[in-house]
Amino acid sequence: MTEKVLCTKGIYKEFPRKGPNAAPSATHYCPGCGHGILHKLIGEAMAELEIQDDTVMISPVGCAVFAYYYFDCGNIQVAHGRAPAVATGVSRATDKIVISYQGDGDLASIGLNETLQAANRGEKMAVFFINNTVYGMTGGQMAPTTLIGEKTMTSPDGRDPLTQGYPLHMCELINSLKAPVFIERVALSDPAHIRGARKAVRKALEIQKAGLGYAFVEVLSPCPTNLGKAAISSNDFINNEMAQEFPIQNFRDRSAEATPVPRAKSDFSKASLDTLFDLDSIPAHVPCDEANFKGSQVKISGFGGQGVLSLGVMLTQAAQAAGKKVSWYPSYGPEQRGGTSNCSVTISSEAIGSPVVYHPDLLVAMNRPSLEKFKNDVKPGGTIMYDAIMGEVEMPAGVRGIAVPAQELAVKAGSAKAANTIMFGVMLELGITHLPAEAFAKALAANFSKKPKLIPLNQEILEFARKWVRETVK
Amino acid sequence: MATKLVKGNTAVVIGALYAGSDCYFGYPITPASEVLHEASHLYPKLGRKFIQAESEEASINMVYGAASTGHRVFTASSGPGVSLMQEGVSYMAGAELPGVIVDIMRAGPGLGNIGPEQGDYSQVVHGGGHGNYHALVLAPNCVQEMCDFTRLAFDLAFKWRSPVYVLADGVLGQMIEQLEFPEEAIEPKVNDDWAVKGTKETRKNLVTSIFLNFEQLEAFNNRLQEKYARIEAEECRWNEEATADADIVLVAYGISSRIAKTAMDTARKEGLKVGLFRPHTLFPFPKAALNKLADRPVSFISVEMSNGQMADDIRLAISCRRPVELVSRLGGNLITLDQVMDKIHSIAGNRG
Numbered sequence: 001m002t003e004k005v006l007c008t009k010g011i012y013k014e015f016p017r018k019g020p021n022a023a024p025s026a027t028h029y030c031p032g033c034g035h036g037i038l039h040k041l042i043g044e045a046m047a048e049l050e051i052q053d054d055t056v057m058i059s060p061v062g063c064a065v066f067a068y069y070y071f072d073c074g075n076i077q078v079a080h081g082r083a084p085a086v087a088t089g090v091s092r093a094t095d096k097i098v099i100s101y102q103g104d105g106d107l108a109s110i111g112l113n114e115t116l117q118a119a120n121r122g123e124k125m126a127v128f129f130i131n132n133t134v135y136g137m138t139g140g141q142m143a144p145t146t147l148i149g150e151k152t153m154t155s156p157d158g159r160d161p162l163t164q165g166y167p168l169h170m171c172e173l174i175n176s177l178k179a180p181v182f183i184e185r186v187a188l189s190d191p192a193h194i195r196g197a198r199k200a201v202r203k204a205l206e207i208q209k210a211g212l213g214y215a216f217v218e219v220l221s222p223c224p225t226n227l228g229k230a231a232i233s234s235n236d237f238i239n240n241e242m243a244q245e246f247p248i249q250n251f252r253d254r255s256a257e258a259t260p261v262p263r264a265k266s267d268f269s270k271a272s273l274d275t276l277f278d279l280d281s282i283p284a285h286v287p288c289d290e291a292n293f294k295g296s297q298v299k300i301s302g303f304g305g306q307g308v309l310s311l312g313v314m315l316t317q318a319a320q321a322a323g324k325k326v327s328w329y330p331s332y333g334p335e336q337r338g339g340t341s342n343c344s345v346t347i348s349s350e351a352i353g354s355p356v357v358y359h360p361d362l363l364v365a366m367n368r369p370s371l372e373k374f375k376n377d378v379k380p381g382g383t384i385m386y387d388a389i390m391g392e393v394e395m396p397a398g399v400r401g402i403a404v405p406a407q408e409l410a411v412k413a414g415s416a417k418a419a420n421t422i423m424f425g426v427m428l429e430l431g432i433t434h435l436p437a438e439a440f441a442k443a444l445a446a447n448f449s450k451k452p453k454l455i456p457l458n459q460e461i462l463e464f465a466r467k468w469v470r471e472t473v474k
Numbered sequence: 475m476a477t478k479l480v481k482g483n484t485a486v487v488i489g490a491l492y493a494g495s496d497c498y499f500g501y502p503i504t505p506a507s508e509v510l511h512e513a514s515h516l517y518p519k520l521g522r523k524f525i526q527a528e529s530e531e532a533s534i535n536m537v538y539g540a541a542s543t544g545h546r547v548f549t550a551s552s553g554p555g556v557s558l559m560q561e562g563v564s565y566m567a568g569a570e571l572p573g574v575i576v577d578i579m580r581a582g583p584g585l586g587n588i589g590p591e592q593g594d595y596s597q598v599v600h601g602g603g604h605g606n607y608h609a610l611v612l613a614p615n616c617v618q619e620m621c622d623f624t625r626l627a628f629d630l631a632f633k634w635r636s637p638v639y640v641l642a643d644g645v646l647g648q649m650i651e652q653l654e655f656p657e658e659a660i661e662p663k664v665n666d667d668w669a670v671k672g673t674k675e676t677r678k679n680l681v682t683s684i685f686l687n688f689e690q691l692e693a694f695n696n697r698l699q700e701k702y703a704r705i706e707a708e709e710c711r712w713n714e715e716a717t718a719d720a721d722i723v724l725v726a727y728g729i730s731s732r733i734a735k736t737a738m739d740t741a742r743k744e745g746l747k748v749g750l751f752r753p754h755t756l757f758p759f760p761k762a763a764l765n766k767l768a769d770r771p772v773s774f775i776s777v778e779m780s781n782g783q784m785a786d787d788i789r790l791a792i793s794c795r796r797p798v799e800l801v802s803r804l805g806g807n808l809i810t811l812d813q814v815m816d817k818i819h820s821i822a823g824n825r826g
Contacts, residue, residue: 053674056543059682068680074670076542077682079565082535085527089539092523093497093547096672114535117528264521266496270659272520273491279476279655313479316650320479328479328650332505332588353736355649355729356808 010043017069032231034188034221045202055097058083062103063136081111084118087125095263097208098125105135108144122179122213126204132223140226144168175251182215183251189238211260285323286438293434297357301342302366307420312343317443319347327355413464425465480653482620482646483508489624494660496522497547499536504588505644506578509550530555534562541571542681544669550576564603568683572631576640578647581806589806590644595783599756609637611756613727617651645729711754720749726777734777737814761791768792775799
């Protein structure tokens, strides 16, 4: 009698995992385990579809942690539960075929979020989910799929739904999502079921080869070791008990109508980058009176919504237009939304140290709380511009106070929202920042570049403010 | 030479794009969210890949996946999110995967607040995840460096096949300064030696961090330590100002180094011999250069927005040969110039 050697396709010929003393094709799985069967089905399908070169297999944490010893394709081993996220990264980067192979603890417990989110995004991946109702590698603990009343290491009296909840139905959960293309539950309990599993595995990989999207195959699988059963009674357990809780059926097959999910090609050219950032249209610097230029530190503060931060940005843009070094630092986060907000602007000919202004040369205070908060920080010889609406204000010694009816002037000039532009114009006319008028004009243009209609209006408001200074401020 | 006004968080994305990064995976968190916003806006315009992940755990594992294929990938977050990523960073170190993580630090512990702090120093510089690993850590202190160090981070990540952090804070992320755009755009070439790309050439490759055999894992760990020793020998980056005659040396990184620089200038104007030592890399920490300064009778002041996390590294670097004082603010507060000056005056007064 001649010995007949059956060689599985898509799987390495030898598995060194068990070391030199074991049979070269002995797997690390226990006798009667379903993983070997599923490995074989996936390997065959990969080989028959001729996708081994194009496929990346993600090995999970669990009994299949060593899947890469078997599958003859690219292999990546990952953290517990994170396979769908890793598979997402692989798929988006390469647009190649990705398989995520996971057990019930990995997929339905620690990795439930990653599982559902990848499915919901319709990631291009085939997910093969071994459901054997128990943690295998760690020694038989209760899984999310453990049946009611089933005894495990951590449900020694049987799973009690009052304290341990009910079995999670992954196919059904995923079937509530719109994006998946294919969802099926199969079993490995007998040859007839294995034939069904083979078809589903092949379908899931055909969908990957065609780039159609997400495919999920749940595989009811025997674990004689951890269920404390013989091989045959393990299979009976699947057919008689598991199948009651987890119906073996196809939930969805949209492979006929699905179209390939397109993925863009990355453009790395410098020309495209420079165009994206509009680098060709950077204006030349406005000449500045260098001899008389002095750097300045400005603090601008007021209620969120008064244009405090954008006034700071405009000043920053004016400094940039004049070719000066400049930094802008805002209060950020919830402070921007409703409370008082402030920003620091430092303008200098030299490199700027701290971007936070503690002792400003100029404080612009749009409301009283911020005036009170910062007025005593202003440098001797410095200036405070504040909205005249605040009424009588006592200035610190040696500090010049200028009450600007900013809100009122803005309304008169044509826009109630433009109190900050009024302050900008006053700042220019007073010459506090030593920046040329043209730089202020450029700043306005830059600031409103996305709403060009507002540029002429704001130029008028700026001039209106300058005129007010010339006529009013001594 | 093209210069524009750019926010720090935006500069990070610009650096990554010019460095040839084609995948960004991230999750919202203040004060790092603008990195996510800009990536969502800019990456798809160049056909590059962007995903708002379901969590920081997912983002770092997406990074793990794309890095496994040899692509240039990055993510950004802040303290609480970086804590969640530590598992993934450990796996990346274990699988020797290149990837860039940007941490725009906020105040902790716990939810803390969104103000700037440097309290992630220990979790980022000294590991954070499980196992005997390091990630390289770059510490920018201006918007220009937010871009330039991010570019450098990609080069180092691939040079050493290691995760690399860019460690910044809320101020650097939120501030606007001039950015001189990169003169060069990298068109990455993916290496077939180790990456798993779903191609014939890379079919035999395997990315993994598991070594079941104790001796093998020990040998791998030893090889990692040798790599870290080479990194310490080759990649230390720092700059010094006015340290040659200094009696007092301020040591500071990131935004604190800007405040320290202003303090140094102020002190010098007062005739006090104050210098500045600014590490650009926190791992490797420029120990030898610091230790050399300790040959002279100097006093060190660690200026950090954390509870002396870096001060401890300074003490180790100089074998506790000189006093190391701490100037710090916590809770989202910035160190003030006055605070640093007070410490300088008190030390200078004592030295009398």
